[in-house]
Structures are given as structure tokens and as C-alpha cells.
Amino acid sequence: MKIIITSLLVVILSSAQAMDKTHILVITGGHTYEQESFRKMWDSFNELEVHYAEHPNANDLYALEKMKRIDVLVFYDMVQEITPDQKQALVNLLQTGKGMVFLHHSLASYQEWDHFFDIVGGRYLLKAQTLMNNSYPASTYQHDVNIPVNIVKKDHPITKGLQNWTLYDEGYGNIVVKPDVTVLLTTDHPASSRELVWCHKLYNARIVTIQPGHDHHAYEDKNYQKLLIQAIEWAKNSKTPSQ
Numbered sequence: 028m029k030i031i032i033t034s035l036l037v038v039i040l041s042s043a044q045a046m047d048k049t050h051i052l053v054i055t056g057g058h059t060y061e062q063e064s065f066r067k068m069w070d071s072f073n074e075l076e077v078h079y080a081e082h083p084n085a086n087d088l089y090a091l092e093k094m095k096r097i098d099v100l101v102f103y104d105m106v107q108e109i110t111p112d113q114k115q116a117l118v119n120l121l122q123t124g125k126g127m128v129f130l131h132h133s134l135a136s137y138q139e140w141d142h143f144f145d146i147v148g149g150r151y152l153l154k155a156q157t158l159m160n161n162s163y164p165a166s167t168y169q170h171d172v173n174i175p176v177n178i179v180k181k182d183h184p185i186t187k188g189l190q191n192w193t194l195y196d197e198g199y200g201n202i203v204v205k206p207d208v209t210v211l212l213t214t215d216h217p218a219s220s221r222e223l224v225w226c227h228k229l230y231n232a233r234i235v236t237i238q239p240g241h242d243h244h245a246y247e248d249k250n251y252q253k254l255l256i257q258a259i260e261w262a263k264n265s266k267t268p269s270q
């Protein structure tokens with residue numbers, strides 16, 4: 028009898044754990060990346076159920092009925108083409124409280140879509156542009172940089188348990204970040220803009236933008252992984268009051 032009860036308990040526990048998993052959709056395409064080590068990182072996260080989508084078809088998935096199971100959309104793509112209907116579908120997802128996390132080169136997507144700048148809370152400029160009535164030069168990048176990461180919001184759920192550290196990654200310079208976002212991580216490295224990670228709330232959704240994340244050096248960095256998980260968990264809870 029004891030054995031039966033124990034097995035039953037195991038079944039209940041494991042199904043509860045499966046239900047607890049956060050379902051995310053990772054969107055790639057339009058920019059090269061180290062696919063194998065990227066997938067390996069996602070596979071190592073037991074708390075996540077990871078679904079993948081790739082352009083050119085990914086933009087067709089932003090319909091509410093296709094996103095029912097997804098808690099958070101994670102963008103690791105870099106594309107410019109998007110139809111007016113697809114734009115509206117993406118905004119609809121935010122209105123229903125679907126959390127979003129934007130990683131690295133996704134900061135350079137949809138340069139012609141002004142509202143995407145508001146959604147991400149910043150932009151990597153592929154060429155000189157006018158934003159918020161100011162003229163900005165094109166952004167820059169530099170590979171293989173030891174980036175000192177400073178945690179400026181230590182009491183935030185996204186940075187919980189993290190200490191300042193050095194991340195070997197690509198630095199993005201001259202990116203433009205909106206003044207009304209909450210900046211969580213910064214650097215003073217000259218190859219990078221000051222803002223490394225920020226979050227904000229738009230419509231009913233929580234949005235996190237993580238500037239770093241070029242290759243396996245970031246994917247395998249334990250602090251980067253912790254940051255990513257905590258960003259996803261925070262974005263998932265879009266229905267709770269903003270923090």
C-alpha cells in the first residue's frame with residue numbers, strides 16, 4: 028500500500044511540476060548565431076518548456092489563438108519585414124498581458140516601425156536616425172569584450188541574487204534607450220552603451236530587454252543564465268502589479 032501511495036505521489040508531483048513550467052516561444056531568424064550552444068542553454072533550463080519559431084514564418088504566429096500556451100515570447104531575431112496585420116497582432120498580445128523578452132540583436136529589428144522602439148524601450152540603430160526628436164548616429168558593435176556588469180537595481184526580481192560580474196561578450200555602442208524604462212544593469216566599458224538591461228510595462232505586459240547575448244560565452248555564463256530565467260519569470264507575471 029505504501030508503495031502505491033508513494034508512486035501516486037510521484038505522479039501527482041511530476042504532473043504538478045510539468046504544469047508549473049513556464050512555456051516560452053523563442054523566435055530566431057534574420058541573424059546568424061551559434062545554434063547548437065544556444066539550444067543547449069535552453070535545454071538546461073528545467074523550469075522552462077521551450078518552443079521555437081523561425082522567420083520568415085514567425086511573424087504569422089502572433090495571433091492570440093496560436094499563443095494560448097505561451098507565457099512569454101523571447102526574441103532573438105533580427106528582421107525588418109512585418110505587415111500592418113502582424114504589427115497589430117503583436118500589440119494585441121501585449122494588450123492581453125503576454126510578456127516579452129528581447130535579446131541582443133533583436134534590438135535592431137523593425138527599424139521602420141516607430142512603435143517597436145516603444146515596445147523594446149530602446150533600439151540598436153542600423154543607420155543614423157531621428158528618435159524622440161533627436162538625431163542619433165548609427166550604433167556600433169565590438170566583439171570579444173570583457174564587459175564589467177554593474178547591478179544598479181539590486182532589489183528587483185530580475186537581478187535577485189546577482190552580484191556585479193564580468194561578461195565576455197559583444198558590446199553595442201550608441202544604442203538609444205528610452206528615458207522612462209527601468210535600467211537594471213549598466214556598464215562603464217567604452218565599447219558599450221551604459222544600459223545593458225532594462226524593463227518596463229507597456230499596455231498590460233511586462234517587457235525586458237537584455238542587450239548582451241552574442242554567443243556561447245554569454246549562453247554558458249551562469250550569471251547570464253540566471254538573469255535570463257529571472258527576466259522570463261518577471262515577464263510572465265504581467266498580470267501582477269508592475270515593479
Ligand SMILES: [Zn+2]
Nearest residue numbers: 131132197241
Ligand atoms: Zn551579436
